[in-house]
Amino acid sequence: MTDIRVPNLGESVTEATISQWFKSQGDAVTADEPLLELETDKVTVEVPAPAAGTLSEITVKAGETVEVGTLLGQIAEGEGAAAAKPAEKPAAAAEAAPAEAAPAPAANGSTGAAPTEVRVPALGESVTEATVSQILKKEGDSVAADEPLVELETDKVSVEVPAPVAGTIASLAVKEGDTVEVGGLIGAIAGGAAPAAKAEPAKAAAPAPAKSGGTGMPPAPSAQKALTEAGLSADQVEGTGKRGQVLKGDALAAIEKGIAAKEAPAPAKAPRAPSATGDAEREERVTMTRLRRTIARRLKDAQNTAAMLTTFNDVDMSAVMDLRKQYKDTFEKKHGVKLGFMAFFSKACVQALKDVPAVNAEIDGDDLIYKNYYHLGIAVGTDKGLVVPVVRDADELSFAGIEKTIADFGKRARDGQLKLDEMQGGTFTITNGGIYGSLMSTPILNAPQSGILGMHRIEQRPVAIGGEVKIRPMMYLALSYDHRIVDGKEAVTFLVRVKEAIEDPQRLLLDL
Known part of the structure; x- marks a missing residue:
């Protein structure tokens, strides 16, 4: 007998509710076939069969709440495998009925070898599941090695799963919209690419769905x-x-x-007074993407968990702007990247984090973890939502190294090509609302970090300098911080250190 138990459901999740059983007691099952569905307060998870056989016992019913590790049922091994054997008989009887057996190899391109399984790859630290956003190939299609088969969407990025070998799609075990766990079965590829002569009729026989601009990709x-x-x-x-x-x-x-098209004729409606029903007809309900749901959850968790406060200061950008104006052409010619403000602020933050280590720390239970490394998260806005790639060991990078890394992250973020490990492990975050025109804001913490710096737009303002009023390019800075870790004095000190470094950039060169 093989036990079926409630799997690990993720950090801090200890129980789930059985929403439905897909199999009944006595049913034959194959390995990795979904048996039941569990629902937690965060996600819905399918529990696969750990072995082939017969579902001999179900110990809990739909609707019951179970804890991680609870016994759900048992599989009597052997019966399921035996049940699968009749499917092998036509192949064994190929000599007796060659006309009936011949189409099977042609359908999947198999040469007799076992199909190669395609499974959900590792998705990065703490990521255990993903949603199948697109299926790029269908059963019977020929594929080349490393050609994308499906696209998975996690709470952070979209990931394409490539074909591990060349061949023909023998089966697909998932549908678009399914939630899959790491290691879960996606499908199988019959080894050896199908001959071109046999593949063409199959493609010609199936009418193609509406293509996206003639590229062959179906629309989302x-x-x-x-x-x-x-x-x-x-x-x-x-x-x-x-x-x-x-x-x-x-x-x-x-x-x-207003592209010309055959619009479906709207049914005639009698005139009526404005009402809530009329407003509803002009609304559009769209399911949030996994990324948007996660952003919403994480931001709300940060508010609920941290004792978050924000302190402000302003900074005179004259010195940095003059330095940048003087050297930007030479810098770009030598390093192949533009000299922006982010490198200055990154270096200034690293200096301030060294002086005020609490801002670079985090809470873990009853412990404080002080981090003696400086991985800066740089917030990047995309059409799918905010992502925060991490510039690792920013203290060891030159100005050019920081600018190159940030430029690369920005481009790949907009193209949806960031890797999961590039958005993990940050110790402090910088966000620049100034590029959208923000004058002042209170940035929200990127948990579990204890600090985030908000930059804003630069504008000419009158300031008092040496008893005289002068017009200077000024920027408001905001530091949101977790008051459980960072005291007010430390927060203000941190922001003053950043201000001093930006107003006198030579301090960055002299490590002051």
């Missing part, structure tokens, strides 16, 4: 829904997604521009 489900409702087809819209896929934003933009 949300985009297809919007297009269908508007009476448009995907080939009328230019896609901006990967490989030209039409995204929902593309569809909405096309609809707003």
